[in-house]
Structure formats: structure tokens, C-alpha cells
Amino acid sequence: MFLSSTLLVAALSTLLGESSASAVSLSKRWDTTLCTSDTSGVPIPDADNFQLPLENLRQDMCWDLCVGDQATCTTKTKICYDFHGPNLIFTYNAVSGYTYTEADIWLGLSAPASTTPTPQYSTSNGFCTISADQTTVSCNIPYDTIVPGGALLDVLAEMCPNGDREGYVFYLYTNAQLTGASGAVSATGRLSCTDYPACTSYYPNTYWVLTYRCTKCPYTPPPPPPPPTVRYCSVGTAFGYSTSPLSPALNSLVPKPNTCNRWGWYVTPTAAQLSAGIGGPLYVGAGGNVISKATNVGTWSAKSQGTAVSVTYALTGPYYPDQVHVDIGCMPFKKCAPGQYAYSNEKLAGTGMSTFTTPAGALKVPTCSTGIYLIVHAAVDTIETVPTTSQLSTCHAPLAS
Structure with a gap:
């Protein structure tokens, strides 16, 4: 389902019983990783326009990962995300005193049916890789595992179904396993605030929601033909x-x-x-x-x-x-x-x-x-x-x- 910013907020508010979120206009900033002569004028996912719909559509490129107690989330780090080439990249940042033993991501275009859905991207299947010192994890999610595959231009068209506008809404369940001085511990993505930025209460669902916009690559006129x-x-x-x-x-x-x-x-x-x-x-x-x-x-x-x-x-x-x-x-x-x-x-x-x-x-x-x-x-x-x-x-x- 592809919605404008206003409709997106309304749909999520209805789904979650939330009515206070307000739409924020999507600013057109730019990342040109995929912009080449072949993609001149083609809309591509724009890494500078990530938004968090459940938290007043605020713009951010990281989400909290709570280590141990989700309710207090006193020990935490960040999961940061970015578009790089034809991939969505997630990076689990370091947690002082801990090393990673596993990391998993479930990504869907609608809310998961379970509170602990089976991840499609993990360290066990190679989509996620733990660093040599085990302090960070990098997960590489190719676009063609999110949308139907094919030639690059076809995949970009799938990732940008509305053209030079809003893209998909991603529902994400993120977790990790770590080892610290006291032994093994689990970590999960922070619950979304119902009243961001005060964050005095939280949605009960275990997933968090991320959206993005697409922006057209600058038009690059073809080079003039060599002189005859x-x-x-x-x-x-x-x-x-x-x-x-x-x-x-x-x-x-x-x-x-x-x-x-x-x-x-x-x-x-x-x-x-x-x-x-x-x-x-x-x-x-x-x-x-x-x-x-x-x-x-x-x-x-x-x-x-x-x-x-x-x-x-x-x-x-x-x-x-x-x-x-x-x-x-x-x-x-x-x-x-x-x-x-x-x-x-x-x-x-x-x-x-x-x-x-x-x-x-x-x-x-x-x-x-x-x-x-x-x-x-x-x-x-x-x-x-x-x-x-x-x-x-x-x-x-x-x-x-």
C-alpha cells in the first residue's frame, strides 16, 4: 500500500489507536549513490529522507536497540540504516561491555502477525555479518529481496511505486543476541513512543515502522557525439x-x-x-x-x-x-x-x-x-x-x- 504522508499517518493511527501524530512535509535532500547516466531522471530511494511514522514522522537514520530490559531500556545502542547502491543497510552499533553473537531482522510491507516473526535476514543466513571483534553487525538487504527482482531499472521502479514521492512503509522487528560479563543477553528494537518526543508511553507492538521517499536522479544529458x-x-x-x-x-x-x-x-x-x-x-x-x-x-x-x-x-x-x-x-x-x-x-x-x-x-x-x-x-x-x-x-x- 502506497500512501501520501497525510494518509500514511491516518492509516497508522487507525491501526495503532493513535490520533496525535501530525504530517511533516518531506524535504527533498539528496543522495546520489545510484545516480549514473543509466538512471538519469529515474526516481531512486533517497537515503536522506527516512522518517518514523509512529513518532510524528520525525526524520532520523537510527533506532534504539534495547539490551536486556525493554521496559527501562537503560542499556542500549543504535541500529542505523541507510541506502547504499541497490541495498538497504542496517548497522548494529557497539554496546560497551558486550559482544554480538547473533543479529536478526524481519522486514515486511505490513505489520507482522506475530510478536516475534521469523526473520528473513540474519547472521545465520549470511545477510548479516558480525565484525571481527564482534562489537558491531552489518546487515545487507538487497532491494530485490524486498520487491520483485530483475534489471536495476525494474527494481528501482518497484522500490519507488509512486515515482518521485513516498516509497514503501517498512515494518521492522529487530533483535540480537549478545554476551556480556554476566553472560548471554537478548536485545530488541525499542518500542515506539505514542507521544514523541515526551515518550511517556509506548505502543505495545514489538515492531517499529520506517518509511522513505524517492527522488529523481538529476537529469544528465547524453554527452555530445564526437565530431564527425x-x-x-x-x-x-x-x-x-x-x-x-x-x-x-x-x-x-x-x-x-x-x-x-x-x-x-x-x-x-x-x-x-x-x-x-x-x-x-x-x-x-x-x-x-x-x-x-x-x-x-x-x-x-x-x-x-x-x-x-x-x-x-x-x-x-x-x-x-x-x-x-x-x-x-x-x-x-x-x-x-x-x-x-x-x-x-x-x-x-x-x-x-x-x-x-x-x-x-x-x-x-x-x-x-x-x-x-x-x-x-x-x-x-x-x-x-x-x-x-x-x-x-x-x-x-x-x-x-
């Missing part, structure tokens, strides 16, 4: 194409060199055309030399000055050169494998450069009686954004090789 990372992924092979002069296909040469059984183009400029400058688009993925299938990734241009010739790549959009290969020579060419070309730069990956020009002196205009050929090739990358650094990037398949 970028990865350069291969788009494929690109060849330069020209309409003036018109580019023949690499595999159109007769006889065809062994390495030229592939798509791609070359150009056969005159010395005058090279001096004036030539160029055209860079195409990726023109399988079968079908331009309609290709992706235009930028432009290329070539220009000679004296005997030197330079080639410039200018990629557009999300495309970047990974490698560049240029071959220039006299017809007929003997090779189409880019790694064997006159100029290569295979260290452009990840530089973020979209343009590149071959260095001065790297390429020379040949003197040819059969005509000049020029092949412009590149390996092209694009940038793919990876949402977080914890995720592996899988590049899309290249368009062409």
Missing part, C-alpha cells in the same frame, strides 16, 4: 579526355600493347597545340569508353613552354586526387599501366588538395617523327563522413579501376 570524422575513399580511376584533338581509346591501338586491354584514352597533340594548351574533362567509370556511363570529376590541361610541358588536374565537387600519372612520348605507345608512366605522384591521398600541377622539368616534349602521345591518368578519392569516431567507416565500392 572524414575518410578519403576511392572513387576509382580517371582518364583525361579531349575533343580537340579528339581522344582515341587506349584499346584502339593496333597492334594493342598487352597492358592496354582496358578503357581509357590518350591524345595526340601537335607541338603547336601543346604550346597553345589543350585540355578536357576527367572521367571516372567510363567502362567500354562509354562517356554516358562516366562521372565527370573535373578537368585536366596541358601546356608546353619550350621543351617543358606541365599538366594540371583541377578536380571539382567532392573529388580529390589520390595519385596522378602522366605519360608523354612518341607514337605508338608501348604501355598503359599507370605505374610505368613518365611521371607519377602517389602521395596525394588525404591532402585535401583539389588541384595539382606536375612540377617544372618533370615532363619534356619529345621530338617525334611519328607524332606525340599524351596520357593523363588519376586515382580519385571522395570524402565520406563518419558520424562518430567509434564507428568504422566502410567506403563505397569504387566506380571503376
Whole structure:
């Protein structure tokens, strides 16, 4: 049964014949033992809000344990309680001149039917442990022995059935066995006062009553995702194409060199055309030399000055050169494998450069009686954004090789 503070007092007063207790508002103080990112905004039992309903809902974290005579309770110590992790902890404090031999706790969500109910938590079943010097006892009561077990969030929901409000009412019968100078002696939890704080009379029942409230863990916003990372992924092979002069296909040469059984183009400029400058688009993925299938990734241009010739790549959009290969020579060419070309730069990956020009002196205009050929090739990358650094990037398949 889960009641508000006022209803709780009324219910207990009816049960015990008590009418003088008054409700005290539950103050919201805080203990964050269980508050993690997993329990952000989740109500949990609040160790700073224990109350004793039979004694005017006073707040305390300890209860008297009377050693020997319950009526006078002249020899006594404290049983203190706390929430720690997913557990309700009871500590039997030391009694001068005595050592503990046993301790027991009965805990229920309603009053026990007997004045000496059988305890569920004791030193005999391992829930309670006597210290090495036998002066104290610690009892550990997991939440999932009080309410139905399961995952932590489910157990917390059971312990806080009203959410960010009152929790359960615990009925407790606590006792212990001790040894002193005069031999063995029993100890039991003090009877509850009917007129606290005067305590001139007591309820006859042997149990005492404890309640608590639940408070939501502070909301912890999830950490911002790591900044996105970028990865350069291969788009494929690109060849330069020209309409003036018109580019023949690499595999159109007769006889065809062994390495030229592939798509791609070359150009056969005159010395005058090279001096004036030539160029055209860079195409990726023109399988079968079908331009309609290709992706235009930028432009290329070539220009000679004296005997030197330079080639410039200018990629557009999300495309970047990974490698560049240029071959220039006299017809007929003997090779189409880019790694064997006159100029290569295979260290452009990840530089973020979209343009590149071959260095001065790297390429020379040949003197040819059969005509000049020029092949412009590149390996092209694009940038793919990876949402977080914890995720592996899988590049899309290249368009062409």
C-alpha cells in the first residue's frame, strides 16, 4: 500500500489507536549513490529522507536497540540504516561491555502477525555479518529481496511505486543476541513512543515502522557525439579526355600493347597545340569508353613552354586526387599501366588538395617523327563522413579501376 504522508499517518493511527501524530512535509535532500547516466531522471530511494511514522514522522537514520530490559531500556545502542547502491543497510552499533553473537531482522510491507516473526535476514543466513571483534553487525538487504527482482531499472521502479514521492512503509522487528560479563543477553528494537518526543508511553507492538521517499536522479544529458570524422575513399580511376584533338581509346591501338586491354584514352597533340594548351574533362567509370556511363570529376590541361610541358588536374565537387600519372612520348605507345608512366605522384591521398600541377622539368616534349602521345591518368578519392569516431567507416565500392 502506497500512501501520501497525510494518509500514511491516518492509516497508522487507525491501526495503532493513535490520533496525535501530525504530517511533516518531506524535504527533498539528496543522495546520489545510484545516480549514473543509466538512471538519469529515474526516481531512486533517497537515503536522506527516512522518517518514523509512529513518532510524528520525525526524520532520523537510527533506532534504539534495547539490551536486556525493554521496559527501562537503560542499556542500549543504535541500529542505523541507510541506502547504499541497490541495498538497504542496517548497522548494529557497539554496546560497551558486550559482544554480538547473533543479529536478526524481519522486514515486511505490513505489520507482522506475530510478536516475534521469523526473520528473513540474519547472521545465520549470511545477510548479516558480525565484525571481527564482534562489537558491531552489518546487515545487507538487497532491494530485490524486498520487491520483485530483475534489471536495476525494474527494481528501482518497484522500490519507488509512486515515482518521485513516498516509497514503501517498512515494518521492522529487530533483535540480537549478545554476551556480556554476566553472560548471554537478548536485545530488541525499542518500542515506539505514542507521544514523541515526551515518550511517556509506548505502543505495545514489538515492531517499529520506517518509511522513505524517492527522488529523481538529476537529469544528465547524453554527452555530445564526437565530431564527425572524414575518410578519403576511392572513387576509382580517371582518364583525361579531349575533343580537340579528339581522344582515341587506349584499346584502339593496333597492334594493342598487352597492358592496354582496358578503357581509357590518350591524345595526340601537335607541338603547336601543346604550346597553345589543350585540355578536357576527367572521367571516372567510363567502362567500354562509354562517356554516358562516366562521372565527370573535373578537368585536366596541358601546356608546353619550350621543351617543358606541365599538366594540371583541377578536380571539382567532392573529388580529390589520390595519385596522378602522366605519360608523354612518341607514337605508338608501348604501355598503359599507370605505374610505368613518365611521371607519377602517389602521395596525394588525404591532402585535401583539389588541384595539382606536375612540377617544372618533370615532363619534356619529345621530338617525334611519328607524332606525340599524351596520357593523363588519376586515382580519385571522395570524402565520406563518419558520424562518430567509434564507428568504422566502410567506403563505397569504387566506380571503376
